[in-house]
Amino acid sequence: MNVSVVLFTSDLRVHDHPPLRAALGRGHEVVPLFVRDPAVARAGHGAPNRDAFLADCLADLDTGLRERGGRLVVRSGDPVAEVGAVVREADADDVHMAAGCSGFSRRREDRLRRALEADGRRLYVHDAVVTALPTGAVTPDGSDHYAVFTPYFRRWSRERLREPLAAPRVVRTPRDIRSEDLPARTDVPTVSEGLADGGEQEGRRRLAAWLARGVDAYEEGHDDLAGDATSRLSPYLHFGAVSATEAVHRARSRGGAGAEAFVRQLCWRDFHHQVLAARPDAAADDYRTRHDHWRRGKEADADLRAWREGRTGYPVVDAAMRQLAHEGWMHNRGRLLTASFLTKTLYIDWREGARHFLDLLVDGDVANNQLNWQWMAGTGTDSRPNRVLNPVIQGKRYDPDGAYVRKWVPELAGLEGPAVHEPWKLPGLDRARYDYPDPMVELSDGLARFRQARGKDQGA
Numbered sequence: 492m493n494v495s496v497v498l499f500t501s502d503l504r505v506h507d508h509p510p511l512r513a514a515l516g517r518g519h520e521v522v523p524l525f526v527r528d529p530a531v532a533r534a535g536h537g538a539p540n541r542d543a544f545l546a547d548c549l550a551d552l553d554t555g556l557r558e559r560g561g562r563l564v565v566r567s568g569d570p571v572a573e574v575g576a577v578v579r580e581a582d583a584d585d586v587h588m589a590a591g592c593s594g595f596s597r598r599r600e601d602r603l604r605r606a607l608e609a610d611g612r613r614l615y616v617h618d619a620v621v622t623a624l625p626t627g628a629v630t631p632d633g634s635d636h637y638a639v640f641t642p643y644f645r646r647w648s649r650e651r652l653r654e655p656l657a658a659p660r661v662v663r664t665p666r667d668i669r670s671e672d673l674p675a676r677t678d679v680p681t682v683s684e685g686l687a688d689g690g691e692q693e694g695r696r697r698l699a700a701w702l703a704r705g706v707d708a709y710e711e712g713h714d715d716l717a718g719d720a721t722s723r724l725s726p727y728l729h730f731g732a733v734s735a736t737e738a739v740h741r742a743r744s745r746g747g748a749g750a751e752a753f754v755r756q757l758c759w760r761d762f763h764h765q766v767l768a769a770r771p772d773a774a775a776d777d778y779r780t781r782h783d784h785w786r787r788g789k790e791a792d793a794d795l796r797a798w799r800e801g802r803t804g805y806p807v808v809d810a811a812m813r814q815l816a817h818e819g820w821m822h823n824r825g826r827l828l829t830a831s832f833l834t835k836t837l838y839i840d841w842r843e844g845a846r847h848f849l850d851l852l853v854d855g856d857v858a859n860n861q862l863n864w865q866w867m868a869g870t871g872t873d874s875r876p877n878r879v880l881n882p883v884i885q886g887k888r889y890d891p892d893g894a895y896v897r898k899w900v901p902e903l904a905g906l907e908g909p910a911v912h913e914p915w916k917l918p919g920l921d922r923a924r925y926d927y928p929d930p931m932v933e934l935s936d937g938l939a940r941f942r943q944a945r946g947k948d949q950g951a
Contacts (some may be wrong), residue, residue, distance in 0.1 A: 495519040498588040502731035503548040504691040505555040507655040510587035527567040540819035544689035546674040551690030561662030564670040589620035594771030623735040626768035636769035655737040683819040694727030709749035717894035725854035767858040777870040785840035804930035807886035810899035819853040830867035831880035836937035841868035886912040
């Protein structure tokens with residue numbers, strides 16, 4: 492019997508998996524392979540929370556494959572070298588994998604294709620595995636990608652998605668292919684205490700529960716910080732434990748305003764992937780430069796440190812940063828306002844914030860993290876690049892009774908109602924009761940500094 496290798500990357504599932512189904516459809520035995528690439532850590536993209544979640548996903552993927560008669564083979568090293576070694580050990584005809592969008596993943600595909608072709612083998616790269624639509628499926632006239640979300644969303648919404656694929660019933664894997672032991676979450680140090688469990692089984696459970704009970708309230712409640720009315724599916728989408736294509740299909744079948752709003756967020760994910768696929772340098776460079784001269788030096792370093800630690804003196808900012816540290820995840824509204832505060836109010840380089848988020852976020856991928864940061868910094872695709880989110884107004888609007896702040900900033904738990912958003916306004920003796928810093932900068936001063944730096948007398 493002939494053999495194919497299926498190289499898993501950001502698609503750690505057995506349901507709706509085109510590369511796996513294509514390999515099995517050829518009547519081949521299959522070697523399901525995951526390569527732990529040390530270049531990921533060397534490039535600064537390794538993080539304990541993602542390593543721990545990855546360990547859960549790999550264990551769950553191995554379980555799913557074993558239930559079908561197969562198993563996961565794990566190797567460590569350069570992916571091209573390790574895939575080549577497995578191909579030779581199994582005498583495989585071909586390799587199947589999901590298409591990536593980053594410069595890193597594209598270079599890996601190119602290297603692997605050349606190496607396999609030199610050895611008389613073939614590489615099949617499958618689209619719409621990591622994203623709902625292939626990254627280059629829709630393009631505007633005169634450009635290789637959409638730079639504005641709304642027209643992209645209109646086109647994306649009219650496209651026909653491929654149908655989700657059922658999980659295979661049987662996976663036959665050669666017995667004599669060597670595998671390393673699976674990594675374990677317990678072997679990863681300094682993992683956030685509240686990190687969620689990973690894996691396809693958990694992801695599918697959450698998706699089903701979300702569509703059954705949570706999505707209907709999403710349109711009205713997705714910005715409610717204390718209500719926590721988001722799907723929390725982003726880590727499972729990032730690791731491919733949940734298929735974006737299947738999620739869109741199931742949400743559309745559910746129907747309603749909440750499901751439509753959820754699908755729109757899934758489209759944002761595809762949008763950022765197609766931007767990065769066309770402009771891979773946007774992972775580190777301004778997509779649209781504003782010629783910023785970001786603050787540097789000791790004072791800026793101290794401000795950055797206070798922001799990271801959740802000690803800015805603005806309670807909703809600090810609450811969001813502490814949620815990130817505890818859970819390895821942050822509410823989307825919190826991501827927006829903390830990014831605005833760092834880049835617009837403190838006028839510190841968006842790359843510093845993006846790096847800190849990547850150090851902690853379990854869902855931190857290059858496309859969504861970097862391009863969301865650029866959107867908020869005004870160097871990305873936002874049509875209002877100089878908008879500034881006021882953290883006091885944002886706190887009162889999206890955490891009106893202060894429950895989110897009191898949960899994550901326990902120093903202020905004794906303050907009731909919206910007063911928790913402005914503790915510096917308390918009378919002297921009352922203020923002294925709370926071990927919480929005063930604001931590190933006046934919002935008006937930060938806004939004036941930003942406007943001067945950008946040469947714009949506008950904001951929001």
